[in-house]
Amino acid sequence: MMRRPSKKAKRYEPEDYAITIEKLRKEFDGLVAVNDFNLRIRKGVTYGLIGPNGSGKTTTIKMLMGLLRPTAGRATILGEAVPIKDKLPCIGYMPQDMAVYFDMSVHENLQLFSELYSVDKEIFEKREEELLKVVGLEERADSLVSQLSGGMRHRLSLACTLIHDPEILFLDEPTVGVDPELRVGFWGYFRKLKESGKTVVMTTHYMDEAMRCDVIGMMRAGRLIAQGSPKGLIEKSSTKNLEDAFLVFSRGVM
Amino acid sequence: MKISRVIAIARKNFRSLRHDRRTAAFIFVVPLMMMLIFGYTFGGDVKNISVVIVNLDEGFMNESFSWSIISELNDSETFKIVDIYTSEDISIDPVNKSIERVRNAEIWAAIIFEENFTSDAIMNIGSLRQGQPFVPSGFTLYLDRTNPNVGAAVTGELTKDLQLLLILKYHLTPPVILETEMIYGEDTKFIDFFAPGIMGLAGLLVTFMLTIVTFVRERSSFTLERLLTTPVTEGEIVAGYALSFGILALAQSTVILLTGILLFNIQIVGSVLLALLIIYLLGVGSMGMGLMLSSIAKNELQAVQFVPIVFIPSILLAGIFWPLEAIPELLRPVSYFIPLTYAVDGCRSVMVRGWGIEEVWIQVTVLILFALVMLLLSTYMLKRRK
Numbered sequence: 001m002m003r004r005p006s007k008k009a010k011r012y013e014p015e016d017y018a019i020t021i022e023k024l025r026k027e028f029d030g031l032v033a034v035n036d037f038n039l040r041i042r043k044g045v046t047y048g049l050i051g052p053n054g055s056g057k058t059t060t061i062k063m064l065m066g067l068l069r070p071t072a073g074r075a076t077i078l079g080e081a082v083p084i085k086d087k088l089p090c091i092g093y094m095p096q097d098m099a100v101y102f103d104m105s106v107h108e109n110l111q112l113f114s115e116l117y118s119v120d121k122e123i124f125e126k127r128e129e130e131l132l133k134v135v136g137l138e139e140r141a142d143s144l145v146s147q148l149s150g151g152m153r154h155r156l157s158l159a160c161t162l163i164h165d166p167e168i169l170f171l172d173e174p175t176v177g178v179d180p181e182l183r184v185g186f187w188g189y190f191r192k193l194k195e196s197g198k199t200v201v202m203t204t205h206y207m208d209e210a211m212r213c214d215v216i217g218m219m220r221a222g223r224l225i226a227q228g229s230p231k232g233l234i235e236k237s238s239t240k241n242l243e244d245a246f247l248v249f250s251r252g253v254m
Numbered sequence: 255m256k257i258s259r260v261i262a263i264a265r266k267n268f269r270s271l272r273h274d275r276r277t278a279a280f281i282f283v284v285p286l287m288m289m290l291i292f293g294y295t296f297g298g299d300v301k302n303i304s305v306v307i308v309n310l311d312e313g314f315m316n317e318s319f320s321w322s323i324i325s326e327l328n329d330s331e332t333f334k335i336v337d338i339y340t341s342e343d344i345s346i347d348p349v350n351k352s353i354e355r356v357r358n359a360e361i362w363a364a365i366i367f368e369e370n371f372t373s374d375a376i377m378n379i380g381s382l383r384q385g386q387p388f389v390p391s392g393f394t395l396y397l398d399r400t401n402p403n404v405g406a407a408v409t410g411e412l413t414k415d416l417q418l419l420l421i422l423k424y425h426l427t428p429p430v431i432l433e434t435e436m437i438y439g440e441d442t443k444f445i446d447f448f449a450p451g452i453m454g455l456a457g458l459l460v461t462f463m464l465t466i467v468t469f470v471r472e473r474s475s476f477t478l479e480r481l482l483t484t485p486v487t488e489g490e491i492v493a494g495y496a497l498s499f500g501i502l503a504l505a506q507s508t509v510i511l512l513t514g515i516l517l518f519n520i521q522i523v524g525s526v527l528l529a530l531l532i533i534y535l536l537g538v539g540s541m542g543m544g545l546m547l548s549s550i551a552k553n554e555l556q557a558v559q560f561v562p563i564v565f566i567p568s569i570l571l572a573g574i575f576w577p578l579e580a581i582p583e584l585l586r587p588v589s590y591f592i593p594l595t596y597a598v599d600g601c602r603s604v605m606v607r608g609w610g611i612e613e614v615w616i617q618v619t620v621l622i623l624f625a626l627v628m629l630l631l632s633t634y635m636l637k638r639r640k
């Protein structure tokens with residue numbers, strides 16, 4: 001059988017990357033949470049970080065958001081070294097914990113974040129309507145957050161992240177506690193984000209979601225153990241699904 | 255600094271409070287309760303009242319009633335005699351000089367014995383025997399009755415000493431009427447003296463505690479972290495907090511003032527606006543202090559523990575219930591480190607003495623510095639958290 005000559009990989013310029021990470025490291029009192037890894041995420045890519053609990057996904061994102069100071073290494077977002085300042089308005093961050101104000105209504109939470117990002121009032125009203133539909137809270141705009149279910153709060157948190165229409169999204173387990181039907185809706189929306197050229201970095205536990213990402217990075221004990229397209233990773237590990245692929249790559253490290 | 259973001263943060267704080275009825279009630283009900291409870295029950299023993307004596311009494315024969323009274327005053331714990339002027343000091347115009355010192359609130363009273371004090375008293379003994387009251391001529395008391403308790407203590411002690419003298423020398427017990435010139439606080443009731451203290455105390459405590467509660471909640475619900483990933487800066491967060499809690503302190507003081515006027519008929523001599531400005535500065539400063547301390551604290555419990563640490567010295571040593579002179583000498587320097595001391599003193603001087611900014615600029619300056627330092631420190635502490 002003839003092998004097609006392998007196409008030479010396209011070379012990317014620095015400005016093609018939304019995020020670059022170089023030997024980033026974080027230690028907590030001797031515990032190495034993130035262990036010197038390099039990573040580049042191109043603009044417009046939907047990138048999934050997967051790995052078991054405690055593998056360092058949240059810590060990595062927090063360092064990128066300037067919430068934790070790296071022990072060593074460096075990272076850039078849209079060319080600005082972290083902790084970024086100028087590019088903050090282009091970033092949307094959904095923390096793993098439901099960081100919304102419980103003693104305010106859904107609408108008041110969204111309004112607060114829109115004001116912090118200096119979103120125009122009219123644009124805000126349009127986006128609020130649209131986003132409430134996406135997260136299935138259009139009936140609850142005036143409800144106090146403390147009266148919502150856990151899943152609803154999570155969805156509000158996502159809506160707050162998206163209110164200013166950011167270029168790059170960091171979503172830390174955005175679909176936890178979201179029922180399957182809404183998850184389908186979420187993914188419809190994520191696809192729309194991708195089509196409009198947004199970069200999405202998310203962490204997830206659900207392998208079916210990971211399959212929908214353009215690129216996934218597998219993390220284990222603070223290291224990146226494998227990276228590639230979901231299909232590519234399955235092929236490379238000669239397995240049938242991502243779970244098995246993860247196990248194969250894990251063995252390689254240990 | 256972007257004003258719209260500062261306002262967004264301030265509005266968030268108000269909105270959170272609006273949905274939290276219990277806290278809102280706390281802001282307004284607590285100071286009113288304090289006013290009721292303390293206002294009616296607190297008499298308080300006053301000691302060490304600083305006075306100046308001018309003794310120009312020439313005596314009569316070998317008698318000098320003034321010196322016997324002065325030696326009684328000297329022995330009493332009520333007074334602290336700062337200076338005694340005699341006829342030898344006549345060149346410095348001791349009478350007017352002493353009155354001036356009362357006016358400047360350096361001392362609470364000036365007690366003046368004139369040349370004819372003893373001789374007039376002796377001349378009058380006859381009429382006293384016929385049951386007339388003793389109205390010593392050649393005697394004037396210039397009194398700052400801003401604190402009615404102090405006023406009562408001064409007149410009480412002087413009356414007692416005069417009576418003692420008459421009993422010892424002549425076995426007479428006539429009623430004694432003192433000629434008193436009120437420099438300040440002619441109609442002051444204890445509640446008038448007390449209301450500015452409550453305004454200050456409530457302004458300090460409520461902003462301080464609410465800041466701690468709000469901020470601790472902000473930390474434990476991770477919204478603080480989230481705020482810090484938006485374009486809002488640490489300075490804007492602090493400014494937003496200062497705006498909201500400063501306004502809250504103002505609203506609270508206004509309610510205290512209105513109830514004071516309506517329910518207790520308190521008298522306000524000076525500018526209400528100036529008094530409110532003082533409270534506002536105090537509110538902003540204690541907000542900053544709350545923000546700073548709760549970002550130093552490792553957890554909620556630690557943060558809450560700062561409340562009594564601030565509360566206890568403020569309530570005891572800031573001169574709310576009794577004048578600073580009544581505070582043990584050892585602790586008095588502490589009083590001057592408590593911002594509330596300046597707020598209460600400033601507010602009281604404005605409301606009861608009718609002083610303007612020319613007279614309370616020191617208090618106002620201290621409070622401005624307090625507010626600025628706290629705002630800067632809390633911004634720094636927030637930045638350091640990252």
Ligand SMILES: Nc1ncnc2c1ncn2[C@@H]1O[C@H](COP(=O)(O)OP(=O)(O)O)[C@@H](O)[C@H]1O
Nearest residue numbers: 028031033051052053054055056057058059060
């Ligand atoms: N603030 C912290 N202090 C100490 N250890 C931490 C802290 N945050 C995370 N860790 C530790 O770092 C490791 C990675 O955690 P994390 O990044 O949250 O993992 P993941 O998000 O992949 O579940 C874990 O072992 C966790 O216990």
Ligand SMILES: [Mg+2]
Nearest residue numbers: 057058059096
């Ligand atoms: Mg995590």
